[in-house]
Amino acid sequence: MLPDRITCSMSDRLYYADPSLSSFEARVSDIREVSRNQGRSLWQIALDRSAFYPTSGGQPHDTGMLTATSSGGAVLEAPILAVEEDEQGEVWHTTPKPLLAGTAVRGYVDWSRRRDHMQQHSGQHLLSAVVYRQLGAATVSFHLGELTSTIDLAREAISPEELERVEDAANEIIAEDRAITMRTIPRAEAEMLLAAGTLHKLPGRDGDIRLIEIDEIDLNACGGTHVRATGQIGGLLIRGTERMRQGIRVEFVCGMRAAVTARRDLATLTRAAAALSVGRLEVAEAVERLLAEGKAAHKARQKLTEEMAGYHASMLLLEYPSGQGRRVLRRTFTDRDANYLKLLASRLVASAAGTCVLLASTQEEPARVVMAASADAKVDCGSLLREALAAYGLRGGGSPGMAQGQIPNAQLDALFSGLEGRLTSH
Numbered sequence: 120m121l122p123d124r125i126t127c128s129m130s131d132r133l134y135y136a137d138p139s140l141s142s143f144e145a146r147v148s149d150i151r152e153v154s155r156n157q158g159r160s161l162w163q164i165a166l167d168r169s170a171f172y173p174t175s176g177g178q179p180h181d182t183g184m185l186t187a188t189s190s191g192g193a194v195l196e197a198p199i200l201a202v203e204e205d206e207q208g209e210v211w212h213t214t215p216k217p218l219l220a221g222t223a224v225r226g227y228v229d230w231s232r233r234r235d236h237m238q239q240h241s242g243q244h245l246l247s248a249v250v251y252r253q254l255g256a257a258t259v260s261f262h263l264g265e266l267t268s269t270i271d272l273a274r275e276a277i278s279p280e281e282l283e284r285v286e287d288a289a290n291e292i293i294a295e296d297r298a299i300t301m302r303t304i305p306r307a308e309a310e311m312l313l314a315a316g317t318l319h320k321l322p323g324r325d326g327d328i329r330l331i332e333i334d335e336i337d338l339n340a341c342g343g344t345h346v347r348a349t350g351q352i353g354g355l356l357i358r359g360t361e362r363m364r365q366g367i368r369v370e371f372v373c374g375m376r377a378a379v380t381a382r383r384d385l386a387t388l389t390r391a392a393a394a395l396s397v398g399r400l401e402v403a404e405a406v407e408r409l410l411a412e413g414k415a416a417h418k419a420r421q422k423l424t425e426e427m428a429g430y431h432a433s434m435l436l437l438e439y440p441s442g443q444g445r446r447v448l449r450r451t452f453t454d455r456d457a458n459y460l461k462l463l464a465s466r467l468v469a470s471a472a473g474t475c476v477l478l479a480s481t482q483e484e485p486a487r488v489v490m491a492a493s494a495d496a497k498v499d500c501g502s503l504l505r506e507a508l509a510a511y512g513l514r515g516g517g518s519p520g521m522a523q524g525q526i527p528n529a530q531l532d533a534l535f536s537g538l539e540g541r542l543t544s545h
């Protein structure tokens with residue numbers, strides 16, 4: 120016989136009283152289907168009591184497992200993929216396995232994920248408190264991300280020295296292992312604390328207020344999960360700042376994340392140092408030196424290329440002696456790029472009278488085309504090339520003195536023959 124459907128009631132949130140609880144017993148109080156995708160359904164289960172934390176207050180949800188044992192002794196495992204709360208305050212556990220209302224279950228919270236969240240979240244309380252004490256800047260929002268966390272501060276800017284002082288102070292408080300305690304007080308009492316400036320803000324909802332206190336450092340209304348003492352935060356590493364529209368964003372990591380982040384940075388730095396054959400602390404100078412050398416080398420190469428284009432132009436003009444009327448010089452290169460073509464074209468028409476040039480580079484597909492004419496050649500390269508390319512449905516153009524475009528390699532000869540015909544006919 121199926122058990123009676125239990126009247127839906129708000130689940131008892133076990134993490135409020137004991138944030139270190141990683142497994143618990145409960146009963147399914149409600150179930151609903153949330154999605155059906157390619158034959159796979161997802162369900163949401165409500166429990167009469169739960170240690171699973173739902174996404175809220177900047178802290179992501181827990182994951183884990185629910186198990187139910189049948190009368191025959193078979194154990195059903197329902198992985199918990201997400202946990203959320205609805206507007207009525209009910210906590211819903213998302214799982215691919217349906218569990219009927221009334222089923223007795225055992226819940227297991229993925230503890231490494233939760234401990235990580237508690238470290239980042241408690242670290243945020245500490246960081247915000249230190250920033251407020253040292254710089255007078257209030258925290259306006261908090262985000263706990265996959266890799267790092269951020270707080271947004273109501274402040275225009277923050278200097279590297281200020282960040283260093285804040286980081287040092289936070290780590291000193293971590294080393295002092297100060298107690299982090301929780302208590303619940305009536306809202307009226309909390310409002311008095313707010314008026315006295317002891318509390319900075321209160322949640323909008325009614326009911327008792329849950330206060331989290333870092334001994335002699337910070338008092339905050341918060342519904343999240345926290346470690347028992349600052350020592351369990353394990354360490355706090357600031358990762359940088361970013362200017363936001365309404366203040367400044369500070370990125371940080373705590374606990375194991377700080378070690379993982381520092382390890383990753385070290386690996387990157389070591390790799391860069393090895394590639395540069397310098398010590399890790401000399402990487403920045405070595406990169407600056409390389410950049411300066413690269414810039415100088417680029418300048419020298421540009422000068423050589425220009426000189427080469429000058430000689431190249433002289434040689435080409437010897438191959439195409441000037442005769443009667445306009446001289447048309449046509450050349451296709453497989454090993455020169457469009458920039459070199461432009462340089463060569465400008466040298467050619469600058470040093471020879473009555474000359475038109477048609478140059479192409481087939482280094483890439485489509486081919487790059489450059490057309491140029493000396494001032495006395497009485498040719499409008501821009502409109503001639505534009506018209507010629509338009510016949511192929513292509514675009515291109517430029518000034519009377521120089522124009523450029525692109526055309527598939529296969530059509531290049533036909534394009535040039537047509538242009539050459541027009542240039543030599545009048």
Ligand SMILES: [Zn+2]
Binds near residue numbers: 240244341343344345
């Ligand atoms: Zn909190």
